[in-house]
Amino acid sequence: MSRDHVARGKPTRRKYLTYGGTLAGSALLAGCLGGSGDGSADPTERPTDEATTTDDGTTTTDGTDPYTVSMAPVGEVEFESVPENWVAYDGGYADMAVALGQADGLTGVGNAGRYYTYVYDELPGVEVSRGTVEANPEVRTKEQFYALDADVHLYDPQMLVNWFDWGEADVEEITENVAPFFANLIFRRSDEWHDYRYYTLYEAFEKMAQPFQETERYEAFAEFHDEFVASLQTRLPPAEERPSVFLTYEGTTEPETFSPYRLVDNGTSKKQWRDLGVTDALAGTDIENLSTSNRNELDYENLLEIDPDVMLVRGHERKSPSEFRDTVLAYMEDHPVGRELTAVQNGRVYRGGFLYQGPIQNLFLTERAAQQLYPDEFGDVTGDEELFDRQRVADIVTGEF
Structure with missing residues (x-):
């Protein structure tokens, strides 16, 4: 599959990433696509000979045409090509990306102190750069997101709002100017502010496979x-x-x-x-x-x-x-x-x-x-x-x- 995307720094770079749906507990972000925000809305389909539709309604392609994925609380997110570089807040989502063969795309982690990579030492051929993790171990500010310039942020944006005093406008700014957020805080279910859909580990893992176009690898892992x-x-x-x-x-x-x-x-x-x-x-x-x-x-x-x-x-x-x-x-x-x-x-x-x-x-x-x-x-x-x-x-x- 093609992983080519618009060259960095050119005016059209961010055209291939758009963000839609709702953020739980907030108004619709300006200029976003409509959606329920619960991950169940049918995505916008784009006619292409290579397009397929998954069981949950997500439209995927062979990586050469735009495709749409969805997940609560961010709603629908459109990609024009497979993300190459990513940042994850926690070790769970980082581990999902590594399991999907995306270790080389890691650019930083939001909470590296709780990302335990020593388990990979027992898996031949599987490596994660500790240098990269340690170089950007607490990615939590807008300035850091701009500096890393990743293609997707594996963060629940409502976590940033509720834990790190972001505003909805800050989420929208990074989404529009850098890249979308795509994750859901799922490690516990006791936070009052999390009033939108939760996912099990493998439900979230399946969602992560979709932007990276690695559904077959996910299915092998699930089996x-x-x-x-x-x-x-x-x-x-x-x-x-x-x-x-x-x-x-x-x-x-x-x-x-x-x-x-x-x-x-x-x-x-x-x-x-x-x-x-x-x-x-x-x-x-x-x-x-x-x-x-x-x-x-x-x-x-x-x-x-x-x-x-x-x-x-x-x-x-x-x-x-x-x-x-x-x-x-x-x-x-x-x-x-x-x-x-x-x-x-x-x-x-x-x-x-x-x-x-x-x-x-x-x-x-x-x-x-x-x-x-x-x-x-x-x-x-x-x-x-x-x-x-x-x-x-x-x-x-x-x-x-």
């Missing part, structure tokens, strides 16, 4: 994922024998309080735990999920009332399993109240996984979770047993499928 998860689920113990799990965030090595996550929240950051059928230790309580508006924390006395079988602590993904045990778990074992927790007494306190995860990362995190929760069935989490075929994943990413 592999489904086979992998199904193979694990056939080996799970009965529900009544599965551990109760408390998922939390606490980034210090000497934790005194813990921010709670609810596993019943259908955000993508908890996908592996749902796929493995765990019981939320907070079930039946009125404790709310961590969100923009809820920053409540639990202390050790609160945890003793819950007393989970397993504790999963986020904020330590750059530690090895042994480093985590020698710091965080060791501190909890010495704590006068923490040592009374069942999970601490049994040594079942583990790293809690990535806040943002894409399809490649999810495979590794699901493997890790299975071994954390069911070591008798899947092997110890510190062992060498692999539960999925790394080479097959690498082949999909590199186009050998």
Whole structure:
């Protein structure tokens, strides 16, 4: 497929990117196409012999003719050719682009501190430039978007509005003068401002495949994922024998309080735990999920009332399993109240996984979770047993499928 596009710097450069639909909670952007903003509107079709229409109504081509894609909250976005360069806010969307074979197009990340690229080290031929990531690790201002001059921004614009004090006019400005936004904040579902459609991990991944015209690669990945998860689920113990799990965030090595996550929240950051059928230790309580508006924390006395079988602590993904045990778990074992927790007494306190995860990362995190929760069935989490075929994943990413 052709990836040629209008040369940079010429007056017509931005004609091939137009932005339409609505932004949730805001008026229609001036000059935009109409649309419901929920990703379900039929796109504007353009007559061409090469055009095809996907099941969700998105018009795609072989890359030589304009095509339209849609996703809440941005609505319809038209591309004249496949984007070559991209910026992603979080590691989940960056990982989606890498899975679609677009690693070379990465120009920056909005939150590089939580983009864990070490998983690619286990996939032959798959590489992401840490130099590029570290050169532009917090892309959040209009000036940075202008400087990077990417072809598409994998950001939910409403996140910029609600987290970084952008106005709707700022979103429109960057859309018109640089490139469109195309993403939806999906890692959790507890933010009041997110009053538009959510997507599952693979629904969002399918959406990401459309601007890059990589639907076949997405389908190969989805097939592999489904086979992998199904193979694990056939080996799970009965529900009544599965551990109760408390998922939390606490980034210090000497934790005194813990921010709670609810596993019943259908955000993508908890996908592996749902796929493995765990019981939320907070079930039946009125404790709310961590969100923009809820920053409540639990202390050790609160945890003793819950007393989970397993504790999963986020904020330590750059530690090895042994480093985590020698710091965080060791501190909890010495704590006068923490040592009374069942999970601490049994040594079942583990790293809690990535806040943002894409399809490649999810495979590794699901493997890790299975071994954390069911070591008798899947092997110890510190062992060498692999539960999925790394080479097959690498082949999909590199186009050998």
